[in-house]
Amino acid sequence: MRVIPFITSAVITTGLVWALNKPWGKTVPMPMGKFLSPQHGFWQNAEASGYDYNADLKFPDLKGNASVYLDERLVPHIFAENDEDLYFLQGYIHAKFRLFQMDLQTKAAEGRASEIAGPVAVNFDKEQRRLGMRYAAENAVKETEKDPVSLAMFTAYTKGVNAYIHSLKESEIPVEYKLLNSKPEEWSNIRTALLLKMMAKMLSSGTENDLSYTNAKSIFGYDAFKKIYPQVPDSLVPIVPKGTIFDTAGIVPVKPATADSLYFGKKDTMMVAEISKPDKNNGSNNWVVAGSKTLDGAPILCNDPHLELSLPSIWFELQLSTPTSNVYGVSLPGSPFVIIGFNDSIAWGVTNAQRDVKDYFEIKFKDASRKEYWFNGKWEPATIRHEEIKVKGGETVYDTVAYTAFGPVLFDESFSNPLSNKRSLAIRWTAHEGSNEGFTFYKLNRAKNYADYADAIKTFQCPGQNFVFASKTGDIAIWQQGKFPARWEGQGIYVMPGEDDSYNWQGFIPQAENPHAKNPVRGFLESANQRPVDSTYPYFIPGSYITPRGVSIEHFLSGMNGITVTDMMKLQGNYFNSLADDAVPILLKYVNESELNTEARKYIDIVKAWNLEADPASKGQTIYQCWWDSLESAIWRDDISKTDPMSPWPEEQTTMELLARDSSSLKYIDNVNTPEVETLSGVVTSALNKVAADLVIKEAEGKLEWGKFKNPSIYHLIKDGLPAFARKGLNVGGNGNIINAVTHSHGPSWRMIVHLVSETEAYGVYPAGQSGNPGSKYYDNFVDTWVKGEYYKLWVMKASEAADKKVKWVMKFGKG
């Protein structure tokens, strides 16, 4: 043995192995040796294009035999002998195709993103915990456990997910784990509840503006505030057809005596803002046309939920079948059941209610320990929750959250913006109230008629949804369903005093009084995140409503007869800009063309010739939108910048209505920061002159066309962390206030059309693919179909069709 050379080379070898077996900070977050090894690393996730999914598997938790037929689009058709096996298999299949997504989303929901992303996510995690996300999920699980059927279904699902996780070899874990150097974690019922609470946050936490409205009130005063942020827009076309007579309110909340002085009249600002406030465009369209309006007399139901578009998608398509039930649609990986879909008798879809169900109360603590707070005339003990946030590549962070009679304290001295005046704000949010939303879907999946549907949805609490419905027997209906506080006029749109019970919610709107409509004479119903009812509804119902899409849908549907599926596909892809229809005449009326610069003159000609369609090739849409945004900025920015953070922008719709109604009363046109007094004509003209310079640059880059300008893109869940995993530059038009609501990375996350003829005919598409594996051809294979506005015909497989050529692979399951 040559000792010195041996030791030297052995040290080099071990050193190399050591160096290649550990991550190196941000630039190389994975152990390179393991990552590159063709037998262990990412290469193992590169799925062969002819990959064989056939399998024969045995699990002790199964009660009987079952088969999962995978079709040519990798849609599983799950056939089980009983419900528990059905949801076991749904869990198994979800995990097989979407494990990383399920794991990441529920960890983030719980406030554990720092375990994956490192110190950058600590404040996000603190906020999730202070929002009480885990507390909400625990309450949901407690509620679920009261019902043996629900408990059995959720537990079967959990077992299915874990059966898959346990079957995984290290080399088979999803590639994202290998990139991030982490591992999948066991599933549990609480994680399913966390996933549903993630949806609750997405859809019901960003629909209030209490903090920023408090600021806006301090700028404008209560009376002007009501005009700038109105409850009932002039152009509103509500979900419940106008003219419907509402019952007298079953509960009449009483305004506290101090409200005028301590609440409405208080000039107060809130120097805090949420870190991860959900996008208010998390909206959707759904509508249903009755047989009286369709060509063949069968109802047609349509739904396209607008969410952040991602790879993999939030949705996973499947069929769930047992001898007693048969349902098809999209599910949420992380939860059992079909969420939007149809069965052999009915179809249903959802849009977001956009109601405000989260309020802020200012808390007075006795001292910095925050163990006691002043409530109803005495010091009450707060319930303290200790939070431990583990941080990848950093020290564990600890936080203490006080829970009051209202709910958790979101902001206080130890968690607030640097600017904050260190005030303590508790939230009350309906997502915290124990509820079992999953059970609604269990029942909807099996509903046979209107009565079953109405019964299924009535326990659904949060996030409030517009459940649209149609049955083969010809009924159409819509319910805005959720648990909504009964408020006195103005309650809960600003931060409220929390030193006693007087500003607390006094009760909830009785479920039967939730806005609803069934079989209207006009033969159609629609919802598109607008205010559900007109001003005759007997409750004060603030929210973040979106008006224009409802106006467009109502406009088109009322003019249509002899409707076919093709007509409905065209309507889901419709690019008509109904807001521009009202706004362009205002712009053209007030613009002073003689004051325009050369470029602006060229662009105004394009706007004049524009057909109001926001298609991807439209230049008019780009110029109009930039011009309008520039005008809004000129009108409002100086005013709303008086607070820090900035007060909210008034809705585009509101600005348009204010200008259309009476321009002279709009004193906000004047820029308070300049000596001269601006006029509407002046700001409209200068707004176009200003954007013309930017548009010239865009035009030179070849980005004046709307599709190029907004660059529609679908990112991987890790966003900027994995840009190469995204699909960018998609050739689609649309915008948030247009029926085809595609913005830069947000829009119709699933388009579905169900024609309720005797043998249901259904179509659907979502912009991603069934497999979450970036190394699979099924990762993004639906994207191009979605971009083109095309659909797949959805195949409701029958048990007798196992030999059909559409079945590409069979996974057989049995007890063992």
Next chain:
Amino acid sequence: MKFIVAIVLTAFLAFSGGLWFDWWSVAVAAFIIALLVHQKAGKAFFAGFLGVFILWGAFAWWIDMKNESILSKKIAATLPLGGNVILLILLTAFVGALVAGFGAMSGSYLRSSK
């Protein structure tokens, strides 16, 4: 001849080891083969290096061909290798080969009688 035998045996043992053990078993495989098939340190290094270079390179290339480069393009853009799949395959082969080369060299020195 010995050189080629060592290359083939290293590749074979490294592959078998990879079925059961962690990725760095390629170093152990090269070390064992260098002990059994004795060559001078330099030759042993290159035999170990080439054995795993060929194994990992060919394996990655074969997977990539069947996958139609769906994943490798994404990884090659992420690492970052400018999206160049060939570079990614070469990097893969080189990393495994380097570790195996030094493993083999250690084996050779262990058996050397000065």
